[in-house]
Amino acid sequence: MNSISKKATIFKRKKYRSEEKKDMISGYLYIAPFFIIFTLIGLYPALFSIFLAFQKWNGLSPMTFNGLANFQTVLTDPLFWKSVYNTIIMGILGTAPQLVVGLVLAYLLNMAFLKFKSFFRVTIFMPYLTSMVAVALIFSVLFSNHESSLANFVLTNFFGLDPIAWKASEWGTKIAISIMVFWRWVGYNTIIYLAGIQSIPNDLYEAATVDGANKFQQLFYITIPMLKPFIILTVFTSTVGAMQLFSEPTVFLGRDAFTRDEAMTIVMYLYRDAFRLQSFGTASATAIILLVIITVFAVFNLKLTQGFGRKKRGGADE
Known part of the structure; x- marks a missing residue:
């Protein structure tokens, strides 16, 4: 057995x-x-x-090893550093405001007294779903070089300023593209913040109301601290997206996008080397440099965001 x-x-x-x-x-x-x-x-x-990145290749002929020559070519090219400058400037102008405005809009959309919430939420999110062709047409009309364009009409009639040749001036081009980036992505960040706000228990707001805190104080002492994980997420994704800016400048300027230094971004510089100059080695070297730049900016922004509130809590604990 x-x-x-x-x-x-x-x-x-x-x-x-x-x-x-x-x-x-x-x-x-x-x-x-x-x-x-x-x-x-x-x-x-x-x-x-x-x-x-360590090869010399035009896509057709045999590859030849050239070591760090591609990196040297890119890093000594003034146009590359101009593209870095343009990317950072347009990234700051288009990204930083949308994070702040997205947070405020999400807070307002969560208000109890607001009617037609679903309509406003869909409306705010619609630009994110709009095709780039439609965006190009809209902003080409809004920011036309003509004096009768809507942007110039607002500047001249409401602010008393001279008309701007948006597609011909450096800062006009940067501002127009930054507004396009803001318009497309503010709704995306708003929906993320709104989801985070709705996950905050209402008991915290009720207790704050009983203690005499107004809506402004509740926003800064309850909503923003509780939204910290969502803020970190949006800061990270927005940083990566800003460093990879490509579609907006190309559709706004059209055929002149790759011949205009004032709107050249790092990804546009990469694309120009690869598919217009057939220099795939320098394009790959640019991609690696871009990865390093994105990593540095992302880590810096994450550290900056994660540090919010630590000093205050430490002082309170002491």
């Missing part, structure tokens, strides 16, 4: 292990499509770009 029970136990263990292996294999098969697609579309191009 003992030998029979032992054999039965061994058989059960083998059967359990075989079932466990089948479950493990089926699990890997379920997630395999993602990793295959990621390898083909994401990982392989990234690794190939790193390899290509």
